[in-house]
Amino acid sequence: MNLTEWLERNRWVWSLLGVVVLWAILSVATSRFSLHSLSGVAASASFLVLVALGQMLVVTTGRGNIDLSIASVLTLSAYASIVVTQGLDARLPLAFGAVVLIGLVTGAVNALLVVAVRIPAIIATLATGYILATGTLIANRWAAGFGMSPLLKTLAAGRIGGFPVMLLVALLAVVLVGLLLRRTVYGRAISAVGQNERAAALAGIRTGRVVASAFIASAVMAALTGMLLGAYVGGAFLEMGAPYLLQSLGAVVLGGSLIFGGSSTALGTLFGSLLLVLIVTTMQIVGLPPGTQDIVQGLVVIAVLALAGGQAVRRRRSRASPA
């Protein structure tokens, strides 16, 4: 196997390369930037990793599937967690249950709309997200004045010997999702469905269930992230989920997953998340206003998609010719 072929198959390498290069530049350019600050970047990237892994599964199922409800799920879960725990460790299991339930229900509704009712995912998940946003407005009134469960706080913001606990959680999730994609029937099935639904169906794969499970997984991941993020920032606020919408897609795309579906790696999403957070950090260091930061993030995603799209077309052409 030659290098180009290997690179084509392991597209996540590019995002890793991006992380290393950007970090090196930052280290040289600013004396403030060190290994410690990288671990800070890693900690905040960890939340993005969790959301992006779910988004990645949805994107992998192809047909333009996408989950736009994650921002609302995340915010609502953060509120729910705070309201239910009321700052007490003892009530943590209950809160966990409530948060998972939010994820399961939202994911199931999304799946139902997309798979059974056949509404395009971009509209279906946008709509469920809006409905949930109303829920957060109501929750916002109840949540005032509660503290944070100490245990949850440790999980989200604690460090073991300078190493963020949250990063461990994210890495664990990456390993699990990575194994799921590479080593299980489900991983093969989701890839097959994303690339060629007809062939997958003819191979006996129950395509509807595969797509549905991806939506449910995405919503549950977003819900859990919301719970942890609430603990990390020490509260919930209405706009807390908003940045994760574009960023989760950005991380998936930067990580080398095909936006048309069928081909993704968990490792790519990890490095994609890191790279995106590094880019944001860089912009903060340079002192760009938040609005400009959003513009740059948008441009990065568009640039990567344009590159990837062009590549896909070129590949198809080169393949079609020698028939």
Place this chain on the structure above:
Amino acid sequence: MSAGTEPSSVVLAIEGVTKVYPGTMALKGVDFLVHRGAVNVLVGENGAGKSTLMKIIAGVERPTEGRIVIEGEPVQFAGTDDAVRNGIGMVFQELNLFPNLSVAENVFASREITRGLRGIDHAEQERQTAILLRRLEHDIDPKTLVADLAIGQQQIVEIAKALAQDARILIMDEPTSALSAVEVEILFRVIAELKAQGVAIIYISHRLEELVRIGDYITVLRDGRITGHEKMGTIDVRWIVRQMIGSDAKDFARAESAVEEREVFRAEAISLPRRSGGYLVDHVSLDVRAGEILGIYGLMGAGRSELLDCLMGRHTHARGEIFIEGVRVAERDVTGRIERGLALIPEDRQREGLVQVLSIAANMTLASLKSFTRHIHIDARREREAVRHFIRDLAMKAPDPDREVSSMSGGNQQKVVIAKALMTGPKVLLMDEPSRGIDVGAKADVFRTMRRLAAEGLGIIFVTSDLDEVMALSDRIAVMSNGRLTGLFARADATEDKVVAASAAGHGIDRPQSSLESTQ
């Protein structure tokens, strides 16, 4: 007019046209004459080059070599609008109408009659449309929405659209494929009227009965070449079928028949209703014994692929029962039927058989992953072993099973699809055109594999449009026509003539005897 030239009725001549696409030659030195005031029939199997030829006439594609002559003048079409300007109109197989617009708006789509800043002159458009529709003897209100019309009426609108652009040469691609019998009659009347008005019609259809009925001239295409051009009166359906199919030497790996007594598969009254009424598959019953290869022969549109799809459980609204080894199969979906021992090798390898980004190995095991699963993960070692076994078994050229499946040749890709089906451990194998689009060597391999699998006790049902293939490979031959089973022959008493006759049954050739003699 110079002496010696008879007054020509030829309005359009295609002269020595060759069309080369990267990797393939779609047309090879084609000469095609289109006569004024006549129905010029063009037939050929799928992939014979009909659509390419039509695209060239309609200005969609340009010929690599050769020229187009209209009324004696060589012309060049830079695009479809050039062709339209030269009086060429096309009625597509899938109607290109806007259902949300009125008849008049459709007829004048993109060529609206405008009154400067006051916008579209609807009254004038409707008046002209009404005249056109009356010419076609159809009383359709030009203000009606196209969505509210029957398919047959929509076709008339399509024709009106072409006539509105002064079409003198009208291409009709499978115009009757979606029509009911009554609507077909109406269309034929319209065609007769157009003929009388001097319009030249190029008529493409797979329904031989129609061609014989309304055609004046017939041209047959096969593999990009013209294999016959005759006046309709002098030939019959058998002649058409012969020219379409031809015969070339093939290696069929003939072997002793391995048919056992034991019935492995039975289908009873399989039906697939068509949306516009009638049946795509019309109460077909058949059975297969262990070790038997049952060939299903028929022309395009006979319902063969649809039958296999029904057997596999791909159509939820299909009716009928199937039995495997005498036990009724209650499962009605693909997943369930695979588990019960059915496997389908689809005709369209690229779209239904393979997942392009997955590796060769992953494609092979896609339908049988459960058998390689330990606890929750796939046992990579066992999967690799099975893959290696089948690569050897089917003589695949796959040095690295981890490469993407799209890196293989067509023949090897087909073997991947076959391996995928075999890995599910089927009792009955359904193969739809298993030799289509693969080279001679791979074909021989596929045929050998079919023989060997039958010898191992599998029941095989395969569909083919290749007469030689069905004659040589089958233990029994089932013939379909118009969705019905029109013939069932044991190998011993199947002759090409009988099979061809059955494949044309219901295609209105009750007069072949006389015309056959007249050609001798």
